[in-house]
Structures are given as structure tokens and as C-alpha cells.
Amino acid sequence: xxxxxxxxxxxxxxxxxxxxxxxxxxxxxxxxxxxxxxxxxxxxxxxxxxxxxxxxxxxxxxxxxxxxxxxxxxxxxxxxxxxxxxxxxxxxxxxxxxxxxxxxxxxxxxxxxxxxxxxxxxxxxxxxxxxxxxxxxxxxxxxxxxxxxxxxxxxxxxxxxxxxxxxxxxxxxxxxxxxxxxxxxxxxxxxxxxxxxxxxxxxxxxxxxxxxxxxxxxxxxxxxxxxxxxxxxxxxxxxxxxxxxxxxxxxxxxxxxxxxxxxxxxxxxxxxxxx
Numbered sequence: 001x002x003x004x005x006x007x008x009x010x011x012x013x014x015x016x017x018x019x020x021x022x023x024x025x026x027x028x029x030x031x032x033x034x035x036x037x038x039x040x041x042x043x044x045x046x047x048x049x050x051x052x053x054x055x056x057x058x059x060x061x062x063x064x065x066x067x068x069x070x071x072x073x074x075x076x077x078x079x080x081x082x083x084x085x086x087x088x089x090x091x092x093x094x095x096x097x098x099x100x101x102x103x104x105x106x107x108x109x110x111x112x113x114x115x116x117x118x119x120x121x122x123x124x125x126x127x128x129x130x131x132x133x134x135x136x137x138x139x140x141x142x143x144x145x146x147x148x149x150x151x152x153x154x155x156x157x158x159x160x161x162x163x164x165x166x167x168x169x170x171x172x173x174x175x176x177x178x179x180x181x182x183x184x185x186x187x188x189x190x191x192x193x194x195x196x197x198x199x200x201x202x203x204x205x206x207x208x209x210x211x212x213x214x215x216x217x218x219x220x221x222x223x224x225x226x227x228x229x230x231x232x233x234x235x236x237x238x239x240x241x242x243x244x245x246x247x248x249x250x251x252x253x254x255x256x257x258x259x260x261x262x263x264x265x266x267x268x269x270x271x272x273x274x275x
Contacts, residue, residue, distance in 0.1 A: 001112075001119060002034065005168050005187065018050065020185050022172065022198055024122040029214040031196035033187055050194055058100075069100055114174035115183070123183055123200050128218035133247060134239040135256045137263035141225070141270050145207070145232040148225045151273040152209060152266070153178025160269035161262065165189045172198070180204050184211070217241055223266070234270070236263040 002021045021032045037054055038046040043061075046054035059070040071093045077085040102108035115123075141148055151157045155170055155177060162169055168187040175183040182201040187194055196215070203210040208224035222237040238259050244252070 001115060001172075003173060005033075019047075020168075020172075020187065020196055022119065022183075022185070022196075024116075024119045027122050027125060029119070029122045029126045029198060031185070031198045031215045033194040033196045051192065067104065069097055069104075071097055112174075115172070120181075123198070123214045126200075126214035126218065127212060128220070128239075128241045130241055131243050132220070132239040133242045133244045133255065134237055135252075135259040136235060136237040137256075137260040138233060138235045139263045139267040140228060140231065141234050141267050142231045143270055143273075145225050145227045147273075148232045148234060148270055149206065149209075150275060151270040152223055152225075153204075154273065154275055156275065157266070157269045157273055158184065160272075161265040162186070167194070176201075178204075183214070234263065234266060236266060238262070 001023070002019045004017045004019050017036055019034045019036075021034050023030055033050060034047050034055075035050040036045060036047050038044060043059065045058045047056045047058075048054040053074065055074055057070075057072045061068045061070065073089050073093060075085055075089060099108065103110045114120075143151070158171075159169055165188050166186055167189055169185060171177045172183040172185055175181060178201065180201055180203060184199045184201070186197040186199070188197060189195075197213065198215050199211045199213045199221075201209065202212045202220075207226060208222065210223075211221045213219045217240060219238065219240040221239075223234065224237075225232045225234045227233075236259060247255070
């Protein structure tokens with residue numbers, strides 16, 4: 001599935017829009033940011049990574065008995081993987097063409113309702129394998145515990161706690177906002193590149209929430225809160241794949257400091273939340 005992003009996530013916006021793309025790839029969720037580099041309404045669409053060569057091209061032509069749809073794709077793969085890659089891409093394009101034809105012939109609703117079942121299942125199944133490193137930080141929040149929970153579930157606080165490297169974020173349409181099964185999207189700036197990340201609200205209780213990153217590197221975040229003098233006590237724990245034994249003291253200190261900064265952002269966002 002794909003949806004168009006706002007202008008803030010389109011630093012290189014040209015003739016077309018910029019989309020967040022989330023798909024199932026052999027049971028795992030994958031995400032990407034795509035840019036339409038060439039658009040001729042009703043005739044041509046070229047899409048690829050921002051600033052890169054188009055990866056897909058869709059052409060529409062008039063035929064004798066209706067309309068002809070043509071799709072082509074370009075991938076760079078190792079020479080030894082070329083045959084398998086071509087077969088995989090051909091199957092992918094055949095499925096895309098079949099879906100487009102069904103929409104054009106009114107055999108399939110558009111826009112679709114909710115997330116495709118295979119993609120929803122891959123989001124639930126995507127998780128880290130192996131050891132994790134973690135760090136925690138606690139802050140006192142000048143808000144009642146129940147209000148803390150309401151604020152954390154809101155998209156306003158989700159956006160407020162992001163760093164300036166996050167150009168766009170929110171909940172993917174068709175998934176429940178702030179509830180179990182809700183899928184969040186993030187577009188990060190990494191130098192000249194845009195990185196797409198998606199996470200799943202994996203568990204929710206009156207005193208906590210767990211979100212799990214469903215695209216690499218499969219991090220996990222736990223937020224828990226409880227009544228305290230003057231408001232509530234909020235604890236943030238973040239986990240990422242890796243081995244604590246392989247981290248230097250400087251890396252551990254940097255991780256701890258980053259989590260503490262994140263907790264401070266949550267405190268500021270919750271206390272200023274207008275809801």
C-alpha cells in the first residue's frame with residue numbers, strides 16, 4: 001500500500017508527489033519513500049527513490065478493445081541473482097497489473113478499505129531476532145496519569161516528540177490510532193536520503209504502551225506511567241538489536257543520553273498537549 005506525503009517530506013518535489021510505501025516481502029514488512037519523477041495524467045507515471053533513477057514506469061495507451069496498461073521495472077542486483085530477480089519482479093508486476101485492471105473495471109473498490117490482510121499479517125510477524133540492548137529513563141510529568149495515557153495515544157504527541165530529522169509521521173489510514181494494531185509511519189532524513197520506518201502498537205494497557213518497529217532495525221519502545229506527587233511518573237525504555245558486551249562505554253553513554261532526551265521530549269509534549 002502507498003499514500004502521498006505532505007510537502008514537508010518532499011524536499012525534492014518535482015512534477016509528481018512523494019509517497020510512503022509499505023509492503024509485504026515474503027512475510028516481512030518493508031517500507032520506502034518514493035518520488036514521482038514524471039507524470040503525464042492519464043498516460044505516464046515514473047516512480048523511484050527521491051533523487052534516483054525511476055524504478056517503476058506505468059504507461060496507459062488506447063487499445064482496440066479498451067485500454068492497455070504497461071508496467072516496467074528496473075532493479076540493480078548481483079549478476080548471479082539476475083534470473084531469480086527477474087522472475088520475482090515479473091510476478092510482482094503481474095500482480096500489480098491485475099489489481100489495476102480490477103480497479104479500472106470496477107471489480108475492486110478504490111481506495112481500498114484498511115490494510116491488505118497479507119500486509120497486516122507481516123506487520124504483526126515482523127520483530128527482532130537475537131539479543132537486544134536497552135536503556136531507560138524516568139521523568140516527572142505535571143499531568144494526571146490518565147491524561148498522560150490519552151496524550152501518548154494522540155498523533156499530536158507522536159509528532160511533537162520527533163527530532164528535526166523526522167520530516168513526516170502519523171498513523172497509516174485504516175489502522176486504529178493509539179490502539180493495538182495501529183501502524184505508524186516515519187520519514188527520516190539521513191544526509192541526502194530519506195529513510196522510511198514503520199512501527200506497530202503491539203500492546204496497550206491503562207498504564208502503558210509497547211510499540212515495535214516492524215521495519216529494520218526492529219527496535220522496541222515501552223512507555224509506562226503511574227500516579228506520583230504533582231502528576232505522574234513516566235518511564236521510557238528503548239531496545240534495539242545488539243549485544244551490550246560489544247558496545248564501548250562511550251556508545252553505552254550515548255545510548256543512555258539519547259533515551260533521556262527522548263523522555264524529556266515526551267514530558268514537554270504531554271504537558272503542552274491541548275487535548
